[in-house]
Amino acid sequence: MKAFVTGATGFVGNHVARVLAQQGADLRLLVRPSSDVRNLEGLNADPVIGDLRDAASIEKAMAGCDAVFHVAADYRLWVRDPHAMYQANVEGTRGLFAAARKNKLRRVVYTSSVATMGFSSNGSVANEDSPVSLADMIGHYKRSKFMAEEVALNASGDGMDVIVVNPTTPVGERDIKPTPTGRIVVDFLKRKFPAYVDTGLNLVDVTECARGHVAAFEKGRVKERYILGGENLTLKQILDKLGVITGLPAPSIKLPYFFALATGVVDEIITGRLLGKEPRATIDAVRMGHKKMFVTSEKAERELGWTIVPVDASLRRAVDWFKSQGYVNN
Numbered sequence: 635m636k637a638f639v640t641g642a643t644g645f646v647g648n649h650v651a652r653v654l655a656q657q658g659a660d661l662r663l664l665v666r667p668s669s670d671v672r673n674l675e676g677l678n679a680d681p682v683i684g685d686l687r688d689a690a691s692i693e694k695a696m697a698g699c700d701a702v703f704h705v706a707a708d709y710r711l712w713v714r715d716p717h718a719m720y721q722a723n724v725e726g727t728r729g730l731f732a733a734a735r736k737n738k739l740r741r742v743v744y745t746s747s748v749a750t751m752g753f754s755s756n757g758s759v760a761n762e763d764s765p766v767s768l769a770d771m772i773g774h775y776k777r778s779k780f781m782a783e784e785v786a787l788n789a790s791g792d793g794m795d796v797i798v799v800n801p802t803t804p805v806g807e808r809d810i811k812p813t814p815t816g817r818i819v820v821d822f823l824k825r826k827f828p829a830y831v832d833t834g835l836n837l838v839d840v841t842e843c844a845r846g847h848v849a850a851f852e853k854g855r856v857k858e859r860y861i862l863g864g865e866n867l868t869l870k871q872i873l874d875k876l877g878v879i880t881g882l883p884a885p886s887i888k889l890p891y892f893f894a895l896a897t898g899v900v901d902e903i904i905t906g907r908l909l910g911k912e913p914r915a916t917i918d919a920v921r922m923g924h925k926k927m928f929v930t931s932e933k934a935e936r937e938l939g940w941t942i943v944p945v946d947a948s949l950r951r952a953v954d955w956f957k958s959q960g961y962v963n964n
Contacts, residue, residue: 636660638699638739640686640730641706645809645816646745646801648673649844650703655679657848664695664706673808686726693733702734703847704786705745709775709813716774723778724785731789731796741795743851744786748802748836748861749776753927759866760929762800762859783859790857797854799847802863802929805948806840807955819952822876822884823962829887830869834926837872838864839948842941849938860938865945866928872949879950 637654641647642663651661661679664686665671674681684691686706696702708722727744734742752766771777783798790796809816815837821827846862854860867875870888877884934940956962 635701636662636699637701637703638662638664638696639703639705640664641704641745642677642679643669643671643673644706645811645813646804646840646843647703647705648677648808649806649840650705650745650847651677651679653841653844653848654703662695662699664692670810673810686730687721689729689733692730693736696733696737696739699737699739700741701851702730702739702742703745703851704730704742705847707745707747707779707782709811713774719774720778720781723775724781727782727785731785731794735789735792735794739794741797741851742786742789743847743854744783744796744798745847746783746786746798746800746859747776747779748800748863748927748929750780750783750800751861751927751929758928760927762861762933787857787859795856797850797856798859799850799854800859800861801843801846802836802838802861802927804840804843805837805945805952807951808840809952809955810959812956812961816952816956818872819876819949820956820961822873822882823880823953823956825882827873827885829885830873832868832870832888834866834868834928835872836863836866836927836929837945837948838862839943839945841948842943846934846938846940849934849940853938855937858933858937860934860940861929861931862934862940863929863931864942864948866926867945868926875946875949876953879946879953 637659639651642651655661655678663679663681664684665681666685667683682695684695708719713719751760752764753760768780771780786796786798803815805815843862850860873884931940
């Protein structure tokens with residue numbers, strides 16, 4: 635199989651590319667001219683220069699391939715220019731599927747996000763069938779991924795099969811950016827977590843998440859969504875696990891929601907708008923955190939052979955990698 639992979643210079647996409655390589659696939663990787671290519675070291679692949687916002691470059695890049703894994707996305711919880719995020723996540727996805735159709739690609743796995751699921755304020759566990767609409771999406775990232783997922787699902791047909799995977803919150807090594815999840819680990823290592831808020835996430839091992847992409851390609855049903863998740867954990871439980879791994883103290887002070895929201899407002903105004911840097915806390919991030927993002931992966935377990943793996947080893951790998959790469963002082 636010759637697989638075209640987007641996002642291979644990033645976190646999840648790089649692990650998808652490596653799992654495909656381990657299984658004998660020939661790889662062609664989309665690489666933007668400005669991409670940090672450190673994650674491609676040691677990976678036997680054919681990198682091609684292109685951009686999701688340039689449909690012609692995508693069509694040319696995927697010519698001759700058998701399958702597409704569209705993992706690339708603009709994943710930030712704060713953006714100075716939201717237009718750029720919609721261009722990459724929504725219009726880029728639209729252009730990629732148009733190119734796939736012209737190249738007569740038979741099967742496409744699209745990487746969406748657990749962010750597109752329907753979460754309630756009562757803490758109930760969400761699944762692929764939980765009621766949700768665009769109006770429920772908080773922030774530009776969630777909205778853009780929801781819209782892009784609809785583009786992907788609507789693209790299936792006329793000889794092209796589309797399967798959507800919805801990873802939860804991946805954790806592990808090679809998070810070079812780092813992602814918002816990786817920043818939790820880095821901030822903990824830098825002792826920037828004096829307190830926590832009452833929120834929850836589902837953490838998934840990034841390598842297992844990559845294997846889930848391949849399983850979706852092999853076993854997934856057309857136009858279906860599959861949550862690739864791991865453990866449902868409160869933020870306090872995650873920080874406690876990091877404390878055990880690192881020997882550093884985990885915070886014991888819980889911030890009330892209104893205080894966290896006020897902190898997000900101040901940080902977004904000063905750091906984001908005045909200094910032009912990405913804030914550590916944003917209004918949208920705090921609003922998202924008001925609902926625990928707990929999910930079940932029963933559908934993936936049943937149809938893809940998905941197995942939930944404890945995340946302690948994943949967190950340890952993340953800690954060791956961030957230390958070894960100089961993100962924190964050892």
